[in-house]
Amino acid sequence: MSTPAEMGKSGVLKTHEATSTSGYGLPVYILGLAFLIITVYFAYELLYRRTKGVAAGGPTFIIAGPSGAGKTALFTLLRYGEKSTTLPSVEQNISTTFRLPNLPDTAKPFVLIDTPGHQKLRHGMFSALQIAQTARTIHGVLYVVDASAISRPERLREAAEYLYDILRITERVRGGTDVLVAANKSELFTAVPAKRLRTLLEVELDKIRESRAKSVDKVGAGGDKHDGDDGDEDDSAVVGGNLWLGRGGEKEGPFKFEDLETEVTVVDGSVDNDKIDGWLGWMEERAVN
Ligand SMILES: Nc1nc2c(ncn2[C@@H]2O[C@H](COP(=O)(O)OP(=O)(O)O)[C@@H](O)[C@H]2O)c(=O)[nH]1
Ligand SMILES: [Mg+2]
Structure with a gap:
């Protein structure tokens, strides 16, 4: 129904565009290009370079x-000494x-x-962790x-799933990156x-490890078993493929934190009650290393 009208409209627009391009073509073009470059630069700066x-x-x-x-609550308490979460x-x-409050000002x-x-926003954490590991600036992850x-x-499942993904990254570096489960x-x-x-x-991570290994088996049509039997304790080279965490081989028993390179420490506390001394102590120990 409205097609002729639209066509007419676009026809007019086209003529107008044509006139304007011939009128101030180059300046407009340069301005547009400059705007595009600035936008792309800031987007890059914001999303990538910053982190x-x-x-x-x-x-x-x-x-x-x-x-x-309570991550943002903890961040606010550590950074500003306040408990409100307006961030x-x-x-x-x-x-x-x-x-850190107990370290000298120097x-x-x-x-x-x-x-x-x-879940949809975790990629930023993974890349920050990988970048800091590569640059050897990471002193620890507070989970x-x-x-x-x-x-x-x-x-429990959600907490273990995300932790599994993090440990897969911390295991890539020699000695691992220390993780505090707060x-x-x-x-x-x-x-x-x-x-x-x-x-x-530990029990949940064991289940996740099993189910991920099974799903890899199903996908990888060629191999009939996951490649965990030949002592592949830390084969960082096949990071994308091998999803096994900890000691290789199903016969080696259930998942244990001790089997990892990563040192995992679990300490309780409460941001609401200002009970974070255990976590601060853990950070102080890693700050000097
Ligand atoms: N009871 C209790 N609530 C807390 C504690 N720490 C944080 N919260 C609350 O948990 C909710 C989520 O906190 P937030 O920091 O936004 O969580 P995030 O999603 O991990 O960043 C907020 O309502 C906080 O006030 C705590 O130690 N005890
Ligand atoms: Mg938050």
Whole structure:
């Protein structure tokens, strides 16, 4: 119905465009190009260089964990000494001048990065971690977990899945990157203690390892078994392919944190109750290394 009208309209527009291009063609073109270049540059700066530069620029701690665990609350408490969480959780919150309270003022400031926990936004955390590992600026990952909700199977699963992905990265470097599982919200009566949380995570990580190995088996049509039997303890070379975490081979028993290069420590605390001394102590130990 409206086709002739539209056609007419576009016809007019075309003539107009044609006139304008012939009128001030080159300046408009240059202006447009300059605008495009500036936009692309800032997008690059914002999305890539910022994280890369920051994570590679100085000694770094990265805060990660599922949504709602208290990462931003912890970041705010560490950085500003406040408990209110007015900071956004959809992007990274970065401080390049973070100082640990018990270290002398002369000590170098740290880079502290709070990352979003939503599954679709985790890639930023993975790349920040990889960049900091490559630049050897990483001093540790604070993996914040809501210990009061972990007795719910789906929450435990989520916490273990994300941790599995992180450990797959920390295992790529010799000696691993230290991970602190910060069992937050421990003041709530439903909270599981650190020791129990450690066991729960180990059991869940074992299940994830099994199921991922199976799905790889199904996909990789050629091989009938996952390549974990020939002592492939840390084959970083096949990072994309081998999803096995920990000791190789199914016969070597269930998943254990001790089998990793990465040192995983579970410590409970509470951002709400200012009970973060255990976590600070862990950071201080890693700050000097
Ligand atoms: N009970 C309790 N709630 C907390 C604690 N730490 C954080 N929260 C709350 O948990 C919710 C999620 O916190 P937030 O920092 O946004 O989580 P994030 O998604 O991991 O960044 C907020 O309502 C916080 O006030 C804590 O130690 N105890
Ligand atoms: Mg957050």
